[in-house]
Amino acid sequence: MGVALLAALGLTPVVKRIARWNGQVDWPSDDRWHDRPVALMGGVAIVGAVALGMAVAGTGAFPWPVWIGASALFALGLTDDLWGVRPEAKVLTQVLATAAVLYAGHEFWRGGPVWASIPLTFLWVIGITNALNLIDGIDGLAASVTAIAAGALALLSVALGNLALAAVMLALAGAAIGFLVYNIPPASVFMGDCGSLVLGYLLSVGALGVQGGGGPVVGTLVPIAVMAVPIFDTTFVTVTRVLRGRSVTDGGTDHVHHRLIKLGASEGQALALLSGMSAAFGGVALSALWMQRLLALAVAALLLVLVTVVGVYLATMGGGRLAGVSSSESGMTARFGALMRTYAGGASWKSVAGLLADLLVVGAAFVVAAYLRYGGAPPPDWSAVMLEILPAVIGAKLLVFYTFGLYEGIWRHAGTPEVVRLAGASGTASVIVWVGLVTVKGPAALAPSILILDWLVTTIGIGGARFAFRALRQYAAAHRDGGRRVLIYGSDPDGILLLRHLRQHPELGRTVVGLLDENSVRHGYRMQGVEVLGAPDDLPDICSDHDVEEVIVPLKAVSKEERSRIREQCAAAGVDCQYFDPTIRPAPETSTSPLTDNGRGEEKILSP
Incomplete structure (x- = not known):
């Protein structure tokens, strides 16, 4: 590792200078994220560093056909960077490189039937090779994910006793x-x-090496967990582009990392978040070596629900503000809705999707509760009983949830009543399951502590899946930037109503940077993630420190004299003053615009 690290540190500046001297520079464009010319060909330094590292450590982990495949992909990528390569030539080279992997004795699902393992190997190697290429869309992401995934594979290799593979991954x-x-x-x-391309290829082969050293569950789940971030991004982009009727192979700024940035994260925050996710999944993969099969499957089910919720949120909430996709995002949503209505429950497809997610959560929660109760693997006799009763537990709980109406309504607008209903439904389901098992199996069938743990895990899991959309949307709204920077006068319910209105209507072009309040006790408090910055008397300093352009006052919350004083303070601070007027008016509405000027250019009325 040290040799490769030092080699990369020394070779990269040299390659960068040569690239700039030869004009090998990536210029900004509509389908690129960067806004400045950046030198290309850094992969030459990476491959050179890996070659030097392996020259010292030896290449015994990978037979020579694998290195031939890596060389072919390096030549392909270099040619594509310099002159461009036709898509069919890219696919052909990747197929040949995968054939070299199979010839070297590496395959997905080693020991399985040939008719399954060979196609799965092509899918895995080609898929991961391109997945890592696709996430190279913002600065540092592909290199970070590679470092984390390779480190995780190195630790897994050491745990499995494959020190040669660990050397390659290091x-x-x-x-x-x-x-x-x-x-x-x-x-x-x-x-x-x-x-x-080379990094993705070598990571895919390294994952196959780890897979070959573990059991069936490790062989299936560990490689997927290690490469979770590239797999998730590639799947996400493929599905959303197909639904929009757009070519999957085109470039664009609609990847997961781009959407996170458009939802309010900085480029560094998106990098840190996705790198953290990669590290977390790598930790899950490492811990799977010591998990029993049933617990590993339960954890995998919970993670599947989690990534599905995040993916659906990003697809439905993030796309409309992305360059290049805004005009087709509504079409994607319409196609997706029509598809789900046709094949997944008609108009109630969201309820069907929620029920299927709960099926995974309920089953996984019961297994996790049993392992928590015993501090590890349950006794063999209890494990047999758990497998026997698990289908009945799932069916009974889902029936209780349906009776309580958990599959009705729109959960992204859920509040305290829904939380109470969920807790009650989960508690009732646990009691019914316990009574049923005691009746059928006897008092020793289920320990009360398992019942309590099962209720907690089930409630947290289902509540997390239900309220994730609301939490993600509020977080994105709180961190969204763009438009005029405004202060809201008041941190009372009228001010919070205005804050929510501006967040729910980004087309108004306002970003709330703080609140004003006469009550000094509230200064420094945070309301809906926004800080109370001070009193109106502090307005000049606050506007200067936070680049404020407007102050919006809830019209019904202040007197006429107070409005006049605030308007004067705004004028002294050099910012606009506007009013928010939440009123109920008889139809027809005379004004079609949410903003109306009073004709003097000093006050405006903002109405929901």
Whole structure:
């Protein structure tokens, strides 16, 4: 690892200078995220660093056909970076590289039937190779994910006793870390296809090596968990582009990392979030080595629900504000809704989807509760009983949830009554399950502590899935930037109503940066994630510190004299003053615009 790290640190500046001297620079464009010219060909330094690292450590972990495949992909990527390559040539080269992996004795689901393992190997190697290439969309992401995934695979290799594979993965991690020094935001060099294709290819083969050393569950789940971030992004982009009727192979700024930035995260925050997710899934993969099969499947079910919720949120909430997709996002939503209505329950397809998610959560929660109760694997006799009663537990709980109306309504607008209903439904379901099991199996069938733990895990899991959309939407709204920067006068219910109105209507072009309140006790408090910055008398300093452009006053919450005083303070601070007027008016509405000027340019009425 140390050799590859030092080699990358030394080679990258050299390659960067040569690239700029030869004009190998990536210029900004509509389908690119960066806004400045950046040197290409960084992959040459990465591959050189890996080669030097392996020259010292030896190449015994991978037979020579694998290195031939990596060389072919490096040549493909370099040619594509320099002159461009036709899509069919790319696919052909990747097929040949995967054939080399199979020839070397690596395959997905080793020991399984040939008719399944060979197609799965092509799907895995080609898929991961391209997935890592696709996430190379913001500075530092591909290199960070490579370093984390390679590090996780190295630890897994050591745990499985495959030290040769660990050496290869450490060399890969070292090269990625050394390159990352020059690739973190703002990047001065990009790796290009000659780097990302090779990194993805070697990671996919390394995952197959780990898979071959574990049991059936480890073999299936561990490689997927290690490469969870690239797999999630590729799946997400593929599904959303198909629904929009757009080519999957086109470039664009509709990847997961782009959507996170458009929802309010900075480029560095998106990088940290996705890198953290990669590390978390790597930790799950490592811990799976010591999990029993049933617990590993339960954890996988909970993670599947989690990533599905996040993916659906990003698809439905993030796309409309992304460059290049806003005009087709409504079409995607319409196609998705029509597809689900046709094949998944008609107009009630959302309820059907919620029921299927609960099926996974309920089953996983019962298993997790049993493992928590015994501090590890339950006794063999209890494990047999747990497997026997699990279908009945799932069916009974879902029936109780249906009776309580958990599959009615729109949960993204849920509040305290829904929380109470969920807790009651979950508690009732647990009691019914316990009574049924005691009746059928006897008093020793289910320990009360398992009942309590099951209720807690089930309630938290289902509540998390239900309220995730609301939490994600509120977080995105609180961190969204753009438009005029405004202060809201008052932190009482009228001010909070105005705050929510502005967040729910981004087309008004306002970003709330703080609240004003006469009550000094509230200064420093946070309401809906927004801080009470001070009193109206502090307005000049607050406006200067936070680049405020407007102050909006809830019309019904203040007297006429107070409105006049605030308007004068706004004028002294050099910012606009507007009023928010939540009123009920008889139809027809005379004004079609939410903003109306009073004709003097000093006051406006903002109405919901």
